[in-house]
Amino acid sequence: MKKGLFAAAAIIALSFTACKKSESGNKSVLKSDNTAQTVNDSITDPNLQYETDVNGKKYIKTDFVYKATDGSLAKVVFDYKEKTMSIRSNNKTFILNKVDSKGNESVYEKMDMKATVKGDSLILDQGSNIIELVKTKI
Template structure:
């Protein structure tokens, strides 16, 4: 009887100690210190960044869009907020531009002689004496 009681108490004691929760959490998960809002260079929220909401109600940043030029041609534009770049793909050519300035409602990207200005749903590409106006589409 004593051995059986001792075995039951031992099992109960082991179950309590082995199931103890750690307050520090999973050490393999890195915590993000980002608030989820992309800031412009002036310290205000960048209004050129579009936020989407998933089925669970969580906000996330939408980073790729399709823009349509005035001549009807399409261009895929991908914004990389981590690297502060924008890539424009059209006619099987990709141009990667670096973020130069952000005012909160307007962001400017440049590389060599190419300049892109993003303001709301519009994107203006300026390369030398060629100016291409694009508008965000809903495809």
């Protein structure tokens, strides 16, 4: 009886010490900062997003995956130095130049294609085709 009681007390004690939650969290999770930031202390871009790696070093996140209303995916890469964005979908890549940025909205254009980026949404306007995309968390 004493051995059984001792074993049960030991198991309960171990379960309390083994199940403590750590306040520091998962070190491999990247944290994002979605506030409007500057690139090279001169270019303000409301869609600029910083990520923090496991060592605490900040870097600019430039590539995102967007999902259209029909379920298709597109990879969008922003080049803040060149002021361009490239959209890749169905093995086709379109590179658009930044023409305007006001508030939290940026507009990119090239020939008949226009892209408006506002927060997590991206609206492509190509002639009579309007495609709405939303940033995914892949």
